[in-house]
Amino acid sequence: MSIYQIFIFMFYALDAVYDEVPNETLGNYLSGLNPFLFNDEGSADPAEFEQFKTAYNEIFNGTTQDAGMLYDFCKAYLVKNAPSEVIKAFGQVEKEEWIELFEKTIK
Numbered sequence: 001m002s003i004y005q006i007f008i009f010m011f012y013a014l015d016a017v018y019d020e021v022p023n024e025t026l027g028n029y030l031s032g033l034n035p036f037l038f039n040d041e042g043s044a045d046p047a048e049f050e051q052f053k054t055a056y057n058e059i060f061n062g063t064t065q066d067a068g069m070l071y072d073f074c075k076a077y078l079v080k081n082a083p084s085e086v087i088k089a090f091g092q093v094e095k096e097e098w099i100e101l102f103e104k105t106i107k
Contacts, residue, residue, distance in 0.1 A: 006056070025085040
């Protein structure tokens with residue numbers, strides 16, 4: 001799975017939480033993350049995906065990671081870069097559910 005696909009997976013996870021419990025801060029953050037606004041690999045706010053990609057490459061240096069490690073990375077990334085409401089929202093995504101959906105997605 002590419003870095004961009006992992007970014008999209010994180011976006012979908014946060015969007016699913018937003019659908020259940022709308023929150024203005026989360027909605028605004030999702031607007032900047034939106035990977036579908038443009039035709040290229042990126043985000044509505046280009047800095048968002050670039051920052052994600054840089055953080056990923058610094059930690060994993062091109063190695064392949066399993067779903068659990070990617071969940072932990074996304075959580076740590078958000079803790080470092082996102083507002084507290086977004087971090088709280090990602091905390092509602094259960095790691096086991098993330099892993100299960102991730103594994104179904106890559107098959």
